[in-house]
Amino acid sequence: MKRFTMKLAALLTVVCMLTACKEETKPTETPAAVTETPSVTEEVTPEVTATPTPTGSKHGAEWDEKTLKDRYADSFKFGVALPSSTFRNEIHMKVVKEQFNSFTFENEMKPDALLNRDATQKGYPDTNTEPVLNFAGIKKGLDFAKENGFGVRGHTLCWYSQTPKWFFTVDYQSGSPLCSREVMLARLESYIKQVMTFCQEEYPGVIYAWDVVNEAVDIRTGDANGVRKEKNNWYETIGPDFINYAFLYARKYSDGTAGLYYNDYGCEGKKQDIVRILAPVKEAGNIDGIGMQCHLSTGDNMRNAVYRTAKFFTEAGYKVQITELDIGTSLKGERADLIQAMKYKALFQLVEEADKNGEIDIDSVTVWGLHDTASWRSGENPLLFRIVGTITKKEAWYGAMQVPDIAAME
Numbered sequence: 159m160k161r162f163t164m165k166l167a168a169l170l171t172v173v174c175m176l177t178a179c180k181e182e183t184k185p186t187e188t189p190a191a192v193t194e195t196p197s198v199t200e201e202v203t204p205e206v207t208a209t210p211t212p213t214g215s216k217h218g219a220e221w222d223e224k225t226l227k228d229r230y231a232d233s234f235k236f237g238v239a240l241p242s243s244t245f246r247n248e249i250h251m252k253v254v255k256e257q258f259n260s261f262t263f264e265n266e267m268k269p270d271a272l273l274n275r276d277a278t279q280k281g282y283p284d285t286n287t288e289p290v291l292n293f294a295g296i297k298k299g300l301d302f303a304k305e306n307g308f309g310v311r312g313h314t315l316c317w318y319s320q321t322p323k324w325f326f327t328v329d330y331q332s333g334s335p336l337c338s339r340e341v342m343l344a345r346l347e348s349y350i351k352q353v354m355t356f357c358q359e360e361y362p363g364v365i366y367a368w369d370v371v372n373e374a375v376d377i378r379t380g381d382a383n384g385v386r387k388e389k390n391n392w393y394e395t396i397g398p399d400f401i402n403y404a405f406l407y408a409r410k411y412s413d414g415t416a417g418l419y420y421n422d423y424g425c426e427g428k429k430q431d432i433v434r435i436l437a438p439v440k441e442a443g444n445i446d447g448i449g450m451q452c453h454l455s456t457g458d459n460m461r462n463a464v465y466r467t468a469k470f471f472t473e474a475g476y477k478v479q480i481t482e483l484d485i486g487t488s489l490k491g492e493r494a495d496l497i498q499a500m501k502y503k504a505l506f507q508l509v510e511e512a513d514k515n516g517e518i519d520i521d522s523v524t525v526w527g528l529h530d531t532a533s534w535r536s537g538e539n540p541l542l543f544r545i546v547g548t549i550t551k552k553e554a555w556y557g558a559m560q561v562p563d564i565a566a567m568e
């Protein structure tokens with residue numbers, strides 16, 4: 159073991175020298191903004207049916223029994239994004255139960271999944287300001303959460319993407335003109351009211367955070383204040399204050415058991431804009447925190463992208479959650495695994511320490527997917543597990559656990 163550790167350390171030093179500088183000067187644009195389509199669903203890789211057995215890893219057998227949720231129990235919940243198909247996969251659910259204590263529906267709680275198009279269209283004009291929703295797709299997951307003591311992040315109530323065009327038109331037909339501000343405010347209020355009320359009444363206490371508004375800041379193509387305009391029907395119909403109204407309604411219908419969050423990608427580059435745009439929402443007392451998606455790459459600097467940004471939000475009076483963590487890499491093979499693990503280690507070290515000493519106020523970290531094949535960035539292998547016959551821990555998992563024989567690389 160000792161010989162292996164020394165070899166590993168030597169390899170890491172060389173690898174760092176060869177790659178770290180080059181990579182860190184190559185920040186990647188977060189791809190979240192460009193995806194409109196739901197990410198790939200999982201279960202595409204055939205798997206052996208045996209229950210995963212401990213690997214007796216090179217880091218020592220003692221790590222086989224440890225779990226992410228226990229490792230960070232004193233600091234934050236450890237969550238994972240799951241498509242509904244995972245709830246039917248016993249092998250994967252065993253890992254989910256062991257490792258995590260929170261989840262986010264990958265797509266099933268988004269407006270395009272909850273809005274019932276047929277019933278809403280058929281009911282018009284009675285449904286004009288009361289769209290019909292269908293909660294069938296989230297019941298299994300919420301039942302699982304209730305039975306197994308998981309918390310759920312409610313993702314997401316108001317988003318420019320994955321919200322169908324027909325929802326914004328006068329008679330709910332895709333080709334019809336867009337509605338007035340007044341009607342869209344009423345639809346927004348009804349939608350938020352129905353989703354929150356269903357969850358609060360049927361699954362009290364299960365949702366602990368709502369992403370009330372997702373990705374409303376776009377400093378490249380947004381309006382003068384930085385609010386996203388492009389392809390944004392909320393902006394088109396209501397105007398930039400759709401953000402304020404979404405939070406107003408969320409506060410109005412909240413039973414107080416869940417925090418209200420603004421969620422976005424690329425927070426390092428737009429943190430000032432986010433805080434400026436949210437100032438009136440904060441002033442009105444309608445927001446609790448900011449969700450930093452953290453779709454990162456091994457070329458990103460973890461101190462800047464995560465620690466400094468989270469500290470900035472904490473100092474501005476917001477709680478922080480890391481809501482969609484993945485660290486993609488364009489490197490290949492063992493080298494990719496090691497660098498990625500070192501980045502995960504740095505991130506968790508920084509966040510845990512800053513949480514412990516009160517520099518950041520964070521109570522939840524969620525990875526955006528269970529394993530690489532299920533990731534929306536599967537080409538960049540960004541997650542903590544991969545399928546090798548069956549679901550298997552990557553070096554990244556050990557990095558996230560902060561094992562001593564992986565060095566941190568900020």
Ligand code: GLA
Nearest residue numbers: 190193197264372451482534
């Ligand atoms: C954004 C959204 C997520 C997800 C990812 C891509 O980050 O907030 O819900 O759609 O894009 O998968």
